[in-house]
Amino acid sequence: MSVLDKELTADLVVVGGGLGGIAATLAACRLGRRVLLVEELDWLGGQLTAQGVPPDEHPWIEVLTGSQSYAELRQAIRTYYRDHLPLSAAARAQVRLNPGQGNVGTLCHEPWVAVRVIDQMLAPHEAAGLLTVLRRHRVLRAETAGDRVQALTVLDLEQDRPLMLRAPLFIDATEIGDLLEQAGVEHVFGAEAQSRTQEPHALREADPFDQQAITWCLACDYLPGEDHRIAKPAGYERLRTLQLDCWPGPQFSWTLSDFVTHQPRERPLFVGPTDTESLYDLWHARRIAYRQHFEPGAYASDITLANWPQMDYWEQPVVGVSPQEQAAALEESRQLSLAWFYWMQTEAPRHDGGQGYAGLRLRGDVLGTTDGLAKQAYYREGRRIEAEFTVLEQHIGVAARPGRDGAEVFADSVGIGAYRIDLHPSTRGRNTVDIDSYPFQIPLGALLPVRVDNLLPACKNLGTTRITNGAYREHATEWSIGEAAGLLAVFALEQGEPPRAVRAKPELLADYQRLLQRQGVLLAWPRFGPLTPTQRVGYQHAKA
Numbered sequence: 001m002s003v004l005d006k007e008l009t010a011d012l013v014v015v016g017g018g019l020g021g022i023a024a025t026l027a028a029c030r031l032g033r034r035v036l037l038v039e040e041l042d043w044l045g046g047q048l049t050a051q052g053v054p055p056d057e058h059p060w061i062e063v064l065t066g067s068q069s070y071a072e073l074r075q076a077i078r079t080y081y082r083d084h085l086p087l088s089a090a091a092r093a094q095v096r097l098n099p100g101q102g103n104v105g106t107l108c109h110e111p112w113v114a115v116r117v118i119d120q121m122l123a124p125h126e127a128a129g130l131l132t133v134l135r136r137h138r139v140l141r142a143e144t145a146g147d148r149v150q151a152l153t154v155l156d157l158e159q160d161r162p163l164m165l166r167a168p169l170f171i172d173a174t175e176i177g178d179l180l181e182q183a184g185v186e187h188v189f190g191a192e193a194q195s196r197t198q199e200p201h202a203l204r205e206a207d208p209f210d211q212q213a214i215t216w217c218l219a220c221d222y223l224p225g226e227d228h229r230i231a232k233p234a235g236y237e238r239l240r241t242l243q244l245d246c247w248p249g250p251q252f253s254w255t256l257s258d259f260v261t262h263q264p265r266e267r268p269l270f271v272g273p274t275d276t277e278s279l280y281d282l283w284h285a286r287r288i289a290y291r292q293h294f295e296p297g298a299y300a301s302d303i304t305l306a307n308w309p310q311m312d313y314w315e316q317p318v319v320g321v322s323p324q325e326q327a328a329a330l331e332e333s334r335q336l337s338l339a340w341f342y343w344m345q346t347e348a349p350r351h352d353g354g355q356g357y358a359g360l361r362l363r364g365d366v367l368g369t370t371d372g373l374a375k376q377a378y379y380r381e382g383r384r385i386e387a388e389f390t391v392l393e394q395h396i397g398v399a400a401r402p403g404r405d406g407a408e409v410f411a412d413s414v415g416i417g418a419y420r421i422d423l424h425p426s427t428r429g430r431n432t433v434d435i436d437s438y439p440f441q442i443p444l445g446a447l448l449p450v451r452v453d454n455l456l457p458a459c460k461n462l463g464t465t466r467i468t469n470g471a472y473r474e475h476a477t478e479w480s481i482g483e484a485a486g487l488l489a490v491f492a493l494e495q496g497e498p499p500r501a502v503r504a505k506p507e508l509l510a511d512y513q514r515l516l517q518r519q520g521v522l523l524a525w526p527r528f529g530p531l532t533p534t535q536r537v538g539y540q541h542a543k544a
Contacts, residue, residue, distance in 0.1 A: 006164065007165075008164070009167065012033055012036070013036045013167040015152070016038070016172065016459070017044035018044075018047060018173055018478065019482060022479075022482065023478075023483040024171050025486065026069060027069070027482075027485075027519065033130065038139065038154055040137065040138045041135070043375060044133070045115055047475060049115045054100065054102055055105045055475045055476070056105055057105050058531065067479065067480055068521075070479045074107055077107060077109055077117050081097060082097070086298045099289060100303070100305075101278065102284065102286045103285050104285055111305075112365075112367070137154045139155075142182045147452055153165075170455045173459050174382075175376070176379050176381075177457070185455055186449060187383040188386060189319045190209055191210040191426075197465050200399065202393070202467060211427050212380040212427075212470075214312075214313050214333055215312055217378055219303060219305050219363040219366045220304060220372065222283075222302070222357065222359050225359060229342070230341065236342060236343075239252070240347070242315075246262070246430070249264075259422075267309075269282050271351060275292055275302050284304075286306070288304065303366060310340050313329070313377075314425045316328070316332065319383060330377055341362065344356070345357055345358055345360050380424055380473060384462065385449045387450065387462065388446075389443050389445025391440075391446055392467075396408065398530045408440075413442065413524060414447065414484035415441070416442065416522050416523070417471070418525075419437070419470075419531065420436065421437045421467060436530045437530060437531050438529075439525045440525075441524065444484075447499070448500045453498040454498065456489060457481070458481055459473075483521060484516065488512065495508060
């Protein structure tokens with residue numbers, strides 16, 4: 001599988017190097033299958049790395065992960081810190097080391113560390129000749145025949161050279177489901193109509209361009225007494241007064257709309273010293289480096305990851321629009337994040353009574369960039385397959401399941417996940433939806449397109465609605481979806497059957513589920529209660 005060839009072949013082509021794509025790739029390689037992994041960026045890891053979002057996980061993550069491989073990823077990140085970074089003796093001794101001591105989760109860490117860990121996890125398979133990673137490659141088109149994908153043409157973005165990729169099975173792990181559209185896989189995006197789903201929180205009428213805000217995250221530290229103010233971003237005067245009709249004031253403010261109650265809520269940058277373990281402010285929410293965890297002088301400051309409501313870009317949708325409209329919206333999102341940062345540096349009311357934190361400094365080095373912003377926008381939703389089975393609010397929402405004490409039990413479960421149903425403000429100006437949900441299963445039917453036989457989803461592009469997608473999109477669940485897709489691809493190849501036959505034939509389904517379990521995948525939860533605001537890790541401090 002030399003990358004010098006004009007055509008590459010493998011058992012499986014995975015498009016998208018986010019967490020779902022990585023999990024699918026590792027799962028297939030562990031079972032000896034040859035994989036081509038295609039990623040447009042130079043970093044692998046998706047929301048964990050290129051998008052700069054620390055793990056936002058369920059409250060039980062330290063005692064129960066959805067799969068052994070995800071637990072290994074988490075442990076490898078901690079091991080990297082212990083082996084390669086100057087931790088203090090006290091921090092090194094912590095079994096559950098949280099490098100940033102962020103409030104949103106128990107493993108807030110620098111994105112570049114996760115990049116190196118993921119590369120290390122893939123390296124043995126590359127060395128064995130099972131895996132070829134095509135970084136900086138973009139899919140141009142898909143060739144299809146009937147209900148099957150035949151091949152993909154990808155472009156080497158550095159050498160401006162096309163390559164043809166062929167395999168019996170393909171996986172879409174792209175951030176917004178781009179391959180679904182290119183391959184003509186039936187899909188939806190945006191909001192469904194309540195008449196179709198019967199969900200309590202669905203819209204009365206479908207609106208594909210009612211989409212959640214995206215966020216272009218940034219990293220920064222704080223050096224009091226120094227001046228690191230950036231140039232005033234383009235359009236700053238307009239952006240500084242931007243306001244949703246449903247918001248209590250301008251978006252550039254410490255006053256927010258509470259995600260659950262929609263009442264005004266104060267969320268300042270600082271309520272006390274930056275390098276304390278935990279405070280209720282924005283700084284401590286997704287702090288990714290806690291200075292006190294390291295030897296004196298190793299870090300000049302704590303480092304935090306900014307993924308805050310003030311940075312939510314809701315003015316234009318990015319899915320299902322023209323390439324020109326998408327590019328314009330993404331650039332506006334970048335400018336919004338830079339404008340917010342400039343506002344904090346120059347105009348923001350200070351906790352000590354002053355104005356502006358000039359000592360805030362962009363830290364693109366931890367994100368692999370020179371401008372301080374992440375490599376890629378954080379997408380909260382994208383295209384979703386029309387699936388053999390679609391997960392509804394009635395399957396996992398607490399209020400939508402009166403008289404029950406848990407989520408729907410799926411006989412075809414291929415993994416587990418847990419997150420609140422969490423929708424950010426939308427491009428139609430709608431406020432948040434943040435409601436209680438039960439820990440849930442991932443049904444195999446949600447991984448099977450209604451028609452196409454040899455393409456599987458591996459992230460938030462599975463068969464959910466816009467409502468339930470808000471629970472299935474976070475880190476650990478995305479990994480579980482990808483792992484299930486990768487193992488399904490291998491199992492189908494071994495059986496000589498299309499993936500949909502695994503669900504249709506009870507004996508195949510039982511064998512496939514036993515394979516999942518042998519690989520360390522959990523198919524069911526113990527009896528845990530619902531994810532309420534007080535039970536979700538870090539809810540009182542941050543939102544993803």
